[in-house]
Amino acid sequence: GQNIDQPTEMTATEGAIVQINCTYQTSGFNGLFWYQQHAGEAPTFLSYNVLDGLEEKGRFSSFLSRSKGYSYLLLKELQMKDSASYLCAVYDSNYQLIWGAGTKLIIKP
Amino acid sequence: ETGVTQTPRHLVMGMTNKKSLKCEQHLGHNAMYWYKQSAKKPLELMFVYNFKEQTENNSVPSRFSPECPNSSHLFLHLHTLQPEDSALYLCASSQALGQGGETQYFGPGTRLLVL
Numbered sequence: 001g002q003n004i005d006q007p008t009e010m011t012a013t014e015g016a017i018v019q020i021n022c023t024y025q026t027s028g029f030n031g032l033f034w035y036q037q038h039a040g041e042a043p044t045f046l047s048y049n050v051l052d053g054l055e056e057k058g059r060f061s062s063f064l065s066r067s068k069g070y071s072y073l074l075l076k077e078l079q080m081k082d083s084a085s086y087l088c089a090v091y092d093s094n095y096q097l098i099w100g101a102g103t104k105l106i107i108k109p
Numbered sequence: 110e111t112g113v114t115q116t117p118r119h120l121v122m123g124m125t126n127k128k129s130l131k132c133e134q135h136l137g138h139n140a141m142y143w144y145k146q147s148a149k150k151p152l153e154l155m156f157v158y159n160f161k162e163q164t165e166n167n168s169v170p171s172r173f174s175p176e177c178p179n180s181s182h183l184f185l186h187l188h189t190l191q192p193e194d195s196a197l198y199l200c201a202s203s204q205a206l207g208q209g210g211e212t213q214y215f216g217p218g219t220r221l222l223v224l
Contacts, residue, residue, distance in 0.1 A: 031210045042215040050210060095206065099151040
């Protein structure tokens, strides 16, 4: 079966750095997405990785290793507004998007 | 962000009611999706439409009936639902299907409670 694993919940301090991991086992791979979802709101696109390596976008970076079936989302200089759920999703060989259950990130002052 | 809108935002219905959820996208996309989101579970893909044609129906019970009259509008008709159908129903759109790397853009969802 196809599966995406991410931690259920993480806690971090305002101003710090946090890394949210995602591992996947899918039939094929055609790209990996990270989305942010605030409570009661729509998931919003953060990043897309299809090649190995690090993609940096402001305070957020996303890393991919296809050989390890692994990605992480790195959030720097955490702000209270970063409290949200972070969803990892992978396009499989049929271009179906497989979703993880999301990681709820709690930021404390 | 008003690229994808959904109405109503909240809905409470009894098991014998019939209601419809509406989704509209203003992004010029050709693919639209319905997802179910339950607490602490992955998003469950329900239906996919590409250029108004349904391409995916992931074993969804017949009490959920989708309709896509054009590439900008998507409906989900609900009838005789069960309490376990209570969830957040999300609509999304993307440029097209099957080309890889297609970012999906989501609406704010309809929070459904079935009593």
